[in-house]
Amino acid sequence: MRTVAALIYDDMRAFDYAVMAEVWGMDRADGGVPAFELRRCSVDGRPVRMHPGARVEATHGLDGLAGADLVVAPGREDPSAPVPAAIIEALRAAHAGGGTIASLCSGAFVLAAAGILEGRRAVTHWLLTERLARDHPGVTVVPDVLFMEDGGVWTAAGTAGGVDLCLELVRRAHGAAVANTIARRMVTAAHRDGGQAQFVERPVPQMAGGRSAVTATLEWARGHLSLPLTVTDLARHARSAPRTFARDFVSQTGATPAQWLIRQRVTEAQRLLETTDLSIEQVATRCGFGTATMLRRHFARILGTTPTRYRHTFAHT
Template sequence: MHRVAALALDGLVLLDFGAISQFFGHRHRDPEPENYELVVCTEGGGPVTSACGAAVGGHGDLDVLEQADTVIVPGYGPILEPLPERTASALHAAAERGCRMVSICTGAFALGHAGLLDGRRATTHWAVTADLRRLFPTATVEDNVLYVDDGRLLTSGGVAAGIDLCLHIVRSDFGAEVANKIARRTLVAPHRAGDQAQFVEYGHRPAEPADIDMARLLSWVEERLDRPLSVAEMAGHIGYSTRSFSRRFQAQFGTSPWRWVARQRILRARQLLESSDLTVEQIAARCGFETTVAFRRRFRELVHVSPSDYRRAFRTRSEAS
């Protein structure tokens, strides 16, 4: 059982907190094993006031962090003010112990005030990245990305980007199959890469009559990942011209259709490496790659290890769990 501790601070952003609760604390009716235990803590153990004024209580005081495997700080309000000394010390001690430290949205400021961003890569909501960079100049603040995985430190952009980071953590811990099952249950996209752009204010991109129906497109693409797929075919399936589809896709998802399909192929490959005994050559063919060399190159580019090393590492981790 992996213990996740959520630290609730005054001005708590409820949507961020809800994502943490859904992915790490929600008890499903499915018969699959429960992989996480979620505990919520506050300084003093009492309730905090959320951004909308509602009170949110915790399971305990900051000593909860001492038993955590992962600590997550959701977004909160007074980001420019230093943390209470006891809270900052508790976060720092958890990191020193080797705990995985995570923030959603403005929660990155809490990690910064605890001294955990020094020399590390991080991100936050696009509207306050300048403040994060100014307050913590030794951090490498990445603009307009969904999330940043810097080893034992993970940070995300605002609001919905926290969902993407939570799914990324589940996928890292328990594999693509488990993460995809949870994504389908939650009715969200199974995977958006961390370097994909955040959604910025609608005034920053041309208005479109309607957004692309991603669920319909994803279902169609998943059935055809073992064959060549062109942008024109995808556009035609949902009734767009190629040019209009490419423009809208880039504006809506922050990446090109071609790159998105490549990531879907690699996601399918990860599932097969985790759950089957197919050879790398067979997996390359089933995921639509013309050659095994091309598959290995793209897999390493996106996952940062070879397919064989990924399979070996995942199965070793699963056996240990």
């Protein structure tokens, strides 16, 4: 996935465009990141107005979508505004041509208007889920995930959910090491667990210094994944009762402690498989799975492949 077509149009959200530009428009060859071609595609190649108060020049007309490995539709300030016929036609052609199609935030409405989400599951900003379901009844709207894929079409939740999706697309195409390098340069997490429910405002227990007890424990746990950590261990570090800690953990991350630990261990396994010559058994031990059998089981469930195949595909990165 080297050629990315950013579909740009008037009133698109400036943040969504900035995410695409930051992930695929920056030269990070010094960090081992491959070169990407980011096409900025608009109707007739015209400049477009972004919301709020910015302007971006196009590099291509809508013909730039043809042949792109990935086409991304950003959100718009008015999600229900009519979509120009030329954009609908270009999106349908790109989809029919086999390219991967994605949307950020309310960009799901653009894909839905083109019929690309018909009969598929999709996500958008939690404030817009009911409207998407009402405006496009043929779309199955999933209210509580950060991003998702259905039949080669990807959609992301609001704002920062677009960061999660873009990094996941990089990870799928180029491996965890490349995605992690981009995430570090952006000073963001390479992977966030849970769904949009974690962003509903609610009281958060604080530790000395103002940090969340859960946040501090997450940082500690990431550095001790080789240990057989339990909810009791995490709760003890957070100076909380296990049941209270588990409840706070879910409310703040959208995942249970066990789910979060497994995902972190799989992510660490990806890094080790890409960057070391450790055996599968050694990787399993380093990540806290204990045995190669457990590593393979969770690897297959989460990534849909085996550790050996993953290493063969991504070790060169």
